[in-house]
Amino acid sequence: MKPNKPGKRRKTGVRAITAFAVVILAMSGCQPSGKKKSTAAHPGSRYFTDPVIAHKVDSVLSLMTLEEKAGQLCIMGAGHPHLEQLVKEGKLGGTNGVLPDRNVARYTRQMQKLAMQSHLKIPLLFMGDVIHGFQTAFPVPLALAASWDPGLVRKADSISAVEATASGVSWTFNPMIDIARDPRWGRIVEGAGEDPYLGSLMAAAAVRGYQGESLASPHTMMATAKHFVGYGAVQAGRDYNTVNMPERELREVYLPPFKAAVKAGIGAVMPAFVAFNGVPVTANRFLLHDILRKELGFNGIVVSDYDAVPELEEHGVAASSAQADVLAMKAGVDIDLHSGSYLQNLPKLVKEGKIPESVVDDAVRKVLTMKFELGLFDNPFRYSDSTLVVNYILPAGHREAARKAARETFVLLKNEKNILPLGKKLHSIAVIGPAADNQLNLLGPVHALARTEDVVTVLQGIKNAVSPWTKVSYAEGTGYDMDSESGFPEAVRAARNADVAVMVLGENNGMCGEGDSRASLQLPGNQLDLVKAVVKTGKPVVAVLVNGRPLAVNWLNNHVPGILETWFPGTEGGNAIADVLFGDYNPSGKLPVTFPRSVGQVTIFYSHLNTGRTFDPDNKYTTRYVDMPNTPLYPFGYGLSYTAFSISPVKLSMQNMSWNDTLNVSVSVVNTGKRAGTEVLQLYTHQQVASVSPPVKKLRAFRRVRLAPGEVKEITFPLTRKDLAILNQDIQWKAEPGTFDVMVGSSSGMTISAGFTLNKP
Ligand code: BGC
Numbered sequence: 001m002k003p004n005k006p007g008k009r010r011k012t013g014v015r016a017i018t019a020f021a022v023v024i025l026a027m028s029g030c031q032p033s034g035k036k037k038s039t040a041a042h043p044g045s046r047y048f049t050d051p052v053i054a055h056k057v058d059s060v061l062s063l064m065t066l067e068e069k070a071g072q073l074c075i076m077g078a079g080h081p082h083l084e085q086l087v088k089e090g091k092l093g094g095t096n097g098v099l100p101d102r103n104v105a106r107y108t109r110q111m112q113k114l115a116m117q118s119h120l121k122i123p124l125l126f127m128g129d130v131i132h133g134f135q136t137a138f139p140v141p142l143a144l145a146a147s148w149d150p151g152l153v154r155k156a157d158s159i160s161a162v163e164a165t166a167s168g169v170s171w172t173f174n175p176m177i178d179i180a181r182d183p184r185w186g187r188i189v190e191g192a193g194e195d196p197y198l199g200s201l202m203a204a205a206a207v208r209g210y211q212g213e214s215l216a217s218p219h220t221m222m223a224t225a226k227h228f229v230g231y232g233a234v235q236a237g238r239d240y241n242t243v244n245m246p247e248r249e250l251r252e253v254y255l256p257p258f259k260a261a262v263k264a265g266i267g268a269v270m271p272a273f274v275a276f277n278g279v280p281v282t283a284n285r286f287l288l289h290d291i292l293r294k295e296l297g298f299n300g301i302v303v304s305d306y307d308a309v310p311e312l313e314e315h316g317v318a319a320s321s322a323q324a325d326v327l328a329m330k331a332g333v334d335i336d337l338h339s340g341s342y343l344q345n346l347p348k349l350v351k352e353g354k355i356p357e358s359v360v361d362d363a364v365r366k367v368l369t370m371k372f373e374l375g376l377f378d379n380p381f382r383y384s385d386s387t388l389v390v391n392y393i394l395p396a397g398h399r400e401a402a403r404k405a406a407r408e409t410f411v412l413l414k415n416e417k418n419i420l421p422l423g424k425k426l427h428s429i430a431v432i433g434p435a436a437d438n439q440l441n442l443l444g445p446v447h448a449l450a451r452t453e454d455v456v457t458v459l460q461g462i463k464n465a466v467s468p469w470t471k472v473s474y475a476e477g478t479g480y481d482m483d484s485e486s487g488f489p490e491a492v493r494a495a496r497n498a499d500v501a502v503m504v505l506g507e508n509n510g511m512c513g514e515g516d517s518r519a520s521l522q523l524p525g526n527q528l529d530l531v532k533a534v535v536k537t538g539k540p541v542v543a544v545l546v547n548g549r550p551l552a553v554n555w556l557n558n559h560v561p562g563i564l565e566t567w568f569p570g571t572e573g574g575n576a577i578a579d580v581l582f583g584d585y586n587p588s589g590k591l592p593v594t595f596p597r598s599v600g601q602v603t604i605f606y607s608h609l610n611t612g613r614t615f616d617p618d619n620k621y622t623t624r625y626v627d628m629p630n631t632p633l634y635p636f637g638y639g640l641s642y643t644a645f646s647i648s649p650v651k652l653s654m655q656n657m658s659w660n661d662t663l664n665v666s667v668s669v670v671n672t673g674k675r676a677g678t679e680v681l682q683l684y685t686h687q688q689v690a691s692v693s694p695p696v697k698k699l700r701a702f703r704r705v706r707l708a709p710g711e712v713k714e715i716t717f718p719l720t721r722k723d724l725a726i727l728n729q730d731i732q733w734k735a736e737p738g739t740f741d742v743m744v745g746s747s748s749g750m751t752i753s754a755g756f757t758l759n760k761p
Helices: 019-028 037-041 051-062 066-072 083-088 104-115 141-146 150-166 186-190 196-211 247-254 256-263 285-295 311-315 321-331 341-351 357-373 386-391 396-409 458-465 488-496 527-535 554-559 573-581
Strands: 074-077 094-096 125-128 224-228 268-271 411-415 428-432 471-475 500-506 541-546 562-565 645-647 663-671 677-687 698-707 712-719 738-747 750-758
Touching (some): 141 150, 196 698, 285 321, 311 321, 411 554, 458 500, 458 573, 471 488, 488 527, 645 738, 663 698, 663 750
Parallel strands (some): 094 125
Antiparallel strands (some): 411 562, 645 663
16 A cells, blocks of 8 residues: 655754753763664654654663663553552653542652652653543533534643643543444544544644644643544444454544544554454554554554553453563554553563564654653653642633533524523523533543532523523432432422423433443433423423433424533533523534434444435335434534524536646525524535445535624635545545535535536546
8 A cells, every 4th residue: 555645744842951861962972963763764754853852862762771661661550559669760651540639730740759760760751531621621522523613622622731731741642533423332422423524623633732833832742542443333332342344444434533633743642442353453563553654654652542452362362461562562552551561571572582672662762752852851840830730720711711612512403483592581490300400410421630519500500691580490300310200290390380491411421431332322211201291391391412422312303392412511511501592602513423313223424325225215125224214313514503594506616627626616605594603514525426336425624604694605615636535446545537416505414516527637
C-alpha cells in the first residue's frame, strides 16, 4: 500500500537547556546541533524534528540503565504499593489514576519531588481520563458531536486542559474517536457517533483543543487518540468483545478519525483492548506498525490500554507475561499502562536477546521527547501549581462556557403544535422523573474531578428560569431502574395539578460507558410506565431525555408532544435545559448517530449500501422486516428548531464537471419562522454507478447557518473530485468518473437533490 502523507509537522519550541541537561550534554561530549541518527530516521513526523530535543534525548538515553529504560515505559496507578520507591529509583515513566483525588496538584508535586531524587532526575508524566471537562464538566463527547460545531469541541477541550494542567495532569487519555454504530455498546457515549467525516472533524478539533498550537505553550496537555482501531464494532455491542472487520470497512469508516488526529499532531495513540480479525490489537503489528506508523505517519507514543499487555495471555496469544511483552513491544506498544509487566520483564528479555535493545531505546526516546516537548525537563513542576489550581475550581467563565456548550448540544426530537418553548409565566409546572432532581447523573460516566454538588439539576434550572409566581412541583415517580410503582400516584397527582408536566427520564451514569453495554434500548426500568400514567392525565407532557446512547423511544414519539434529547449535559446541565425549555436558546443540535425504532434494527446507519433488492412494500422478496419498517425512528443529522427553515432547490455551477474543476453547490436557506435560529445544512453525495457498490449517501460537508427571522442566506459548498473519492477495488481512495446526486438538507432523511457528471480526466 502506498503510504499516506505523514502527520503535519508541528513547531517545537526550543527551550533553554537546563543546568541538568547541560551536564548531560557535556558528559556525552556532544553539541546540540546537527541531525542525530534518530532525526533522520523519522522524516516528516512530529517527533525528532527538533534537533536540539533529539540531541538532549539521546544524551539522557546514553546515561540510562536498562532497568531505568524499562521504567520509563511503565505507567502505574497512583495506588501501587511500591510507587514511591520506584519513582525514587527512576523506574517509572509516570502515574495514572491520580483522579479523582481532590488534591491532585499537591500529589503530583510530591511525586515529582521524589522523581527529582532519582539518579537522572527524569520528570514524571501524570495522566488521566480527562474526557469532557476536569472540574467543570462539559457535555459528554457524543453530545458535543451533536452540536456539529468542531469549534465548540476545541473550546471545551482547551478549558479542560487549562483546569487539568493546573493540577499537574499533563496527559489525557482522550479523545476517544472510535466510530460507533451500535448503540448497545456503552462507550458510544465517549465518541462522536457514526459518521467518519463528522468524527474526523471532531477528532482534529479535540487534538487542537488539548494540545493547542504547541505542547510548549502554557495550559496545553498531550492528548491520546483511542482506541485504535475498530473498537466500536465489537460483536453484539458487548464491550471488549471480538472485532471482525473487512479492510474496506476499516478504511472507509473506522480509520479516518485516526488519520485526522495524526494529521492534527496527536501525541499518543492507545490500541483497543479487542482482538481484531483474530489478533489482539496490542499485539497487532499490521495495525500498529504498518498502518499507524508507516501509513498514517504517526510517530508519537503508543500507550497500551489498562493491563492490555498481560491480557494477551487471556486472549490466548501469549503463554506468559514475558511473551506478552515481546509481542506488544514488537507490535509497537511503547508504554505498558498499569501492569508493570515491562518493568519486570524487559531487562531480562533484552539480555536474552528476545527483544533488541534498539527497540526499547526507540520507545524510551519517544517518552523522553514528549517530556522535553511538554517542558518538564526545564521545569518538572510546570504543571503542578497549587496556587494556580484555585483559580480553576469552577470559575464563572468556565461555568458559562459549559452552559453555552450544553445548550448547543440538545436535539429537539419532536415539537407537536409548538408545545415548546414553555412560557415562563405558566401557573404551575410539574417536574417528574428520576433524572429531574439528580446531580450525579447529569455528569455522565467518566467525569474527572467534576463535583456532584456543583451540578445544577433540571429541577433547579427550571426554578431559576420561571417567574416568581410560577409553582414548580416535583415528584421522582420512579428510579432509573425500578419495578415498584409506589411513586406513581404522587407523580400523577403533581401532573394533574399542573399546566404542564416536564418528565426528565433516561439512563444513569452506570448504564453507559466502559463495561456498560445494554441489550435493550428502551428507557430502563419502569420509566415508560410512569410516562404512560402521566400522559393518561391528559395534561400536556414534555419529555427531556438524559442519556448516553440512542434510545428506542417509539411510544414517546407517538404519544408525547415534546421531546428534547439532552444527553449527559454536565455541570450546568439544568440551567442549559431550562434555557431551551423556556426559549432563551433556540435548539440547533443534530443527531450524530441514528436512533433506531428497536434494538432489532441494529446495526442501522444512514450511509448503508443499496442491496440488489431495494425495499418494495409490494414485494416480499426485497430487503425488509416482516414486523417493522426499515427506516429509523430519527435519522442521522436530524433535529428540529423553534423556528422553521426553507431550503431552495440545489443550484450547481456546472452540470459537467471536469477532472480538475471545483463544482459549487449552492442553496438559499430562509428562516420562515418568528425566532432567530441556526440550521445545520448538510451536504451528501451519492455516485450512481461505481466500481464498488456506493453508499446511498455520504456526508461530505456541512455548515451551521445562523438566521434572523425572515433572513435569507445563500450557502455555497465547493466540491472537488477529492470530495467524491471512493475506496476502489484496489483499496485506493480515488474519484471515478460518472453521474452523481448531490443532496443538501436539514438531515440525512430530508434532502433536496440535483445531479451532475464528473467527466473522465
Ligand atoms: C479504558 C481507557 C482508559 C483507561 C485508563 C481503560 O479501561 O479502556 O479508555 O483511558 O482505562 O483509565
